Amino acid sequence: MITAERKPLEELIECLKPYRRILLAGCNECVTVCAAGGRKEVGILSSALNMHFMKEGKPLEIKEITLERQCDPEYLEQLAPQMDQVDAVLSMACGCGVQEVARRFKETPVFPALNTKFMGASERPGMWAERCQGCGDCVLGSTGGVCPISRCSKQLLNGPCGGSTLGKCEVNPDIDCAWQLIWDRLKALGKTELYEENLPAKDWRPGRGAGPRKILREDLAS
Amino acid sequence: MKTESTLEKILASGHLAVTSECGPPRGAQPQKVREKAEMLRGVVDGVNVTDNQTAMVRMSSLAACIIIRQMGLNPILQMVSRDRNRLAMQSDIIGAYSHGIDTMLCLSGDHPKFGDHPMAAGVHDIDSVQMVEMVKNMRQEGRFQGGEKIDGPPQMFIGAAANPFADPFELRVARLAKKVKAGVDFIQTQCIYNVDKFEKWMQGVRDRGLHEQVYILAGITPMKSVGMARYMKNKVPGMDVPDELVKRMGGVPKEKQAEEGIKICLETIERLKGVEGVRGFHLMAIEWEHKVPEIVERAGLLPRPVEQANPQVGTGNA
Amino acid sequence: MENFEPVIVAYCCHYCAYTAADMAGSMRLRYPANVKIIRVPCTGKVDAIHIMKALEKGADGVYVAGCLEGDCHFKNGNTRAARRLAYVKKLLDDIGIGGERVEMFLMSAGMGERFAQTASDFTEKIRTLGPNPVKAALGEAKRAVG
Structure with missing residues (x-):
């Protein structure tokens, strides 16, 4: 939401x-x-x-x-x-x-x-946390269902950085290190080999890179 | 050899390399850069020039690198992905190379939160792994990240950082492997205080043969006082300072703590010389640059090899 | 202001404070008639909006009376109510009405005396604070029109 x-x-x-x-x-x-x-x-x-x-x-x-x-x-x-x-x-x-x-x-x-x-989810009653930045080109399939763009403070597609401590982000211990979460999930899925696939530099055009965005569905358009 | 970089030549010839760093001043004071760099003449093979380190505004790394290059020393351009998008990075890399700066270090950079502009937007267009790959392609393929041909591609010797002490530990070798895959030539590690843990990491590095694909320079920072030791232990993310070291620093009188810190650092260097895969040292003497010559000398790393000594010895980087 | 008789709304939990009020009655304890009791199944049912609307409609003070800590019939309704009350206090401070006009009290069903004492004390506190400034303004507006 x-x-x-x-x-x-x-x-x-x-x-x-x-x-x-x-x-x-x-x-x-x-x-x-x-x-x-x-x-x-x-x-x-x-x-x-x-x-x-x-x-x-x-x-x-x-x-x-x-x-x-x-x-x-x-x-x-x-x-x-x-x-x-x-x-x-x-x-x-x-x-x-x-x-x-x-x-x-x-x-x-x-x-x-x-x-x-932000676009987020309810982690527990009374708390909402960021989950998505609408980058327009979802990478969740290769990151174990955890978004590095919205959930890593440095938006690293190939993390974690050197500031990850006991699963928490250096920016704030209330923030989970996204790459720790990604790694844990890849392990649970038995897909750790995905970690070493370097994610390429992101094309930001599907995100805000090409100016304000529109979706047009011809089949529904009036 | 991939480049004309002095650092590459020294590493390729099998010498233990020594690099150190120079934090540019927080103002238009070129003489400060010269003073700091002058202390390192004949003592190190490359001078890292930090890029708005700890997210504080300083003279740009590129400008300070040019000053150092003009002094006949070998600057290493540090570049963080926090402050520049890929256009700015590539233009600065071309600019740097045009000024004879042929060695660089690709980093993600400290988060703006830690600096004096916490209200600034972090750019993070690409990350450090992608930056390595971009610089490698500029050199090897002669192409910009966007795909166009470069008319006069910069031939950068490409470095990156590795922190063997951050979490999760089991990912630390894998993250290095990602950088190697991206095309990194050399690594400068986070400051090493926990040598046991570093050796464990190096074991993992050797198990995968990564030490034969990348030159690893061990990061060393002498501690000035027990206060600094405590600060590094408790306040700096991703830093691993064992309790024994803090105790040892605290166990000597205040006026002797600086010497104790240097002793610890010399012992560390000595021990690391025996670790297979360690190809040199990166001395980060934070606001203590004038101690670097003494440390390098006492560590038995002087004199530095003359770069042309063995120009054609192996690539060492197969 | 000598004749000021505060209007107090008390949201009382069925399992404790409301029963305590009953107890106070059967013990023939006196407490001010200013307190209008609204029975709720649990103080967890009391929302910010109930407190705000009571004040907006002219109450001079509002309190919520729930079970003793750890004794909520629904586990933690009382602690939730306490958090909501803190939120409302801040809101009232922000709009210049004053958070001290609302309060949370805890008691058990057997505490008839405590109920009576709380009702008296809170009424006196509000009497000292004076009328809800909104009501005063409302009164003036009415007089001006009339």
Whole structure:
């Protein structure tokens, strides 16, 4: 999923100051799962902002809404009837959702309530960890199902570096050394010979190297 | 011989090679480079010039290498994959070679987190293994990494690092094998304090015959004090300093600790001379460059061979 | 502010604090009527949103009363609640309401006295803090309109 974290309240309060009627829009997808921008978080943030501005003597009028997805035009339409009654949208979606709101509703300012972080997985309740950088040319098949690009601090395709200590990364002992994980998994699979195949210098074009990317499926295109 | 590198000639002739390093200054002070390098004249066969070591901004390795080359010494251009993409690397390699710098060391580099610009993006377009392969192809095939022909390919003698002490230990020989496969010519190891473990690693290296495919220079760093020993033990990732050494350093009075550190380093060199596959020493006297001549002399490694002595003796690198 | 009677919402776990409240009643212990008890199956059920909404709607203080450490009927609902409470405290500090308006207390079903004492102490604490600033602003707004 795409993971995100709420921005500091101070920053949100600052950007809402010029406005009175706010549409606080959550998203029912990834940011719900990582407890950053779902219906519940919309409720909590709405209460917090409401209380703050009320205390300041400048009460807001906050409308809460949570869409199935903010990154699809079909769902975004649900915002349309609200738009002439609000001064600004505070989106609790990831950066994709925020941009789609901005693209669809050109006249209304939209602010991000979250900082979008990474594509990751939940390691345990309350913790999400990075798993993928969308390089566009997956190498997981030759690295035992552990991604060296997103999980090695130096992005080494032929690791580990000399800083791997007891399975941990030199950058931070909370980070597992990706190459230790890769090696352990290759051993478990009986595929240790894969380790000595040097992975070639990566072609970054399928990643960000060739500019912003698009996927076009002719069979589905309208 | 693959190159005109003095280091290669000395290694190929079967002499124990000696290299040392010079960390460029943190400012536009070319005289500092000259001072440090001058101390090493006639004492070492190559002077590694670090590339923003520990991720701190310093005079570029290339610029300092040029200064050292102009002094008639043999600089070794260190290059880390942290700060440059493959375009910048290749242009600097051509530039270096155009200034008579014919030996380099390919590294991934310390993470920006450890330096004075922790907010900087690490580039890591290619890693050290891929860098070795790229430089080898520039030399052997005369081609850029992107495939185009080079008009005047640089003939670099290619080095890389190896850390026998990092984890997982069982991968440490295999990682060297990857670098050998990529085409590395010589290796400078991490500082060796745990000689037993190093010997175990060398055994693994010999078992696979890697010592016949690559020249291995053992990394040596004299310790100035028990404080430094403790720091290296506890704070430097991938460093293995046995407790006995810390105890030994701490067991002598403060004013004699520096001499004790040098004694330890001389004993280590002596022991490593007897290890098959060790082809020389890389002395990293961190901010203690002026001690290098003394160490090299006391280790019985002087005088250094004149490079032209045996120009055509074997390639040693079959 | 002399006549200020704080409104306190207490989320009480069915297995401990709620029973302790019952016990306090049968022991004829007095505790302030300011405390409005909401029974929950476990304090692990209490989410940040429940505490926030209570305050937004005008509570002057909120507390969560759960089982003693290690005694949660559902293993660790009380420790989860404590973590959520810490989160809400920070949130309230950030918006200038003040995290001291919310608290977590632990007790067992048999601690009728503790329940009564906690209710009294917390009520007094909130009385000292004064009304929820949101409510004051709300009141003023209403007066201005009216």
